[in-house]
Amino acid sequence: LTPSDGGSIRFAGQDVTRADEPALRALRQAMQVxxxxxxxxxxxxxxxxxxxxxxxxxxxVPVVYREATALIAEHHASGHDVVIVSxxxxxxxxxxxxxLGADHVVATRMVVADGAYxxxxxxxxxxxxxxxxxxxxxxxxxxxxxxxxxxxDSATDLPMLEAVGHPSVVNPDRTLRKEALAxxxxxxxxxxxxxxxxxxxxxxxxxxxxxxx
Numbered sequence: 001l002t003p004s005d006g007g008s009i010r011f012a013g014q015d016v017t018r019a020d021e022p023a024l025r026a027l028r029q030a031m032q033v034x035x036x037x038x039x040x041x042x043x044x045x046x047x048x049x050x051x052x053x054x055x056x057x058x059x060x061v062p063v064v065y066r067e068a069t070a071l072i073a074e075h076h077a078s079g080h081d082v083v084i085v086s087x088x089x090x091x092x093x094x095x096x097x098x099x100l101g102a103d104h105v106v107a108t109r110m111v112v113a114d115g116a117y118x119x120x121x122x123x124x125x126x127x128x129x130x131x132x133x134x135x136x137x138x139x140x141x142x143x144x145x146x147x148x149x150x151x152x153d154s155a156t157d158l159p160m161l162e163a164v165g166h167p168s169v170v171n172p173d174r175t176l177r178k179e180a181l182a183x184x185x186x187x188x189x190x191x192x193x194x195x196x197x198x199x200x201x202x203x204x205x206x207x208x209x210x211x212x213x
Contacts, residue, residue, distance in 0.1 A: 064100070065190035072100060075149070081141070085134065085160065087126045104141075106133045131159035151188070155179065 072082055081103040086093045093107035111120040125133060138145050146165040150157075155175035161167035168186040169176050180187050 063193050063195060066192040066194045067188070067190040069100075069194070071151075072102075076101070080149075081143070083134070083137065085125065085130050087124070087130075104137060106130065106137065127156045128159045130157060131163045134160055134163050152176070161185070 075082055082101065083104045083106065084093060084097045084100065084102045085106040087108055090105065090107040090109050094105050097105040106125055108125045109122040111118045111122045123129065123133070134150075135145065137143065138148070145163055148164040149166040149168065150161050150164040151168050151170050152161055153169065153171050153173060153176065155173055158176070158179060161169070168188055169180040170188045170190055172180060172187065177187065179185075
């Protein structure tokens with residue numbers, strides 16, 4: 001996954017979730033209530049997670065490209081672990097990762113003290129930090145990054161793509177396309193969006209890991 005502006009998250013460079021303006025407005029209003037609640041400082045973290053999960057379930061219709069779901073299924077069938085790496089907050093990325101059947105999620109994390117958000121960022125999953133997180137994950141789980149795969153649409157993810165042995169770009173921006181062509185990296189085109197809840201194929205439990213980002 002790579003980050004996207006305006007209420008969506010991307011897998012392999014493509015929107016995973018899309019929300020219309022009323023849905024986004026409902027989410028903002030619910031979040032505003034949490035942080036205006038005088039008792040929210042007691043433990044707002046679980047409330048934020050609950051609100052995001054409920055909104056994703058009831059208001060936002062997840063969308064993913066058919067090619068992306070096929071790619072996830074292909075990697076799982078080959079015994080690979082699927083890892084979503086996103087600049088978006090973990091509170092949003094983790095439930096999306098669960099819907100996609102991801103084995104691990106790397107996302108931006110906020111500082112939590114006594115169950116409450118402090119407003120500080122513990123880890124910003126962006127650019128070089130994504131590569132650092134992927135290397136750390138590989139070390140902890142015994143992944144061979146030279147045999148691993150990575151996918152992105154953004155030139156800001158070049159460090160992450162360079163960290164693996166099999167990088168590919170998907171519907172890349174102009175800068176990333178130029179880099180991919182210069183480095184002879186595969187350039188993939190995803191063109192068939194489908195509803196995630198209705199069309200996501202069943203995915204097998206992986207046996208041997210290769211990071212897919």
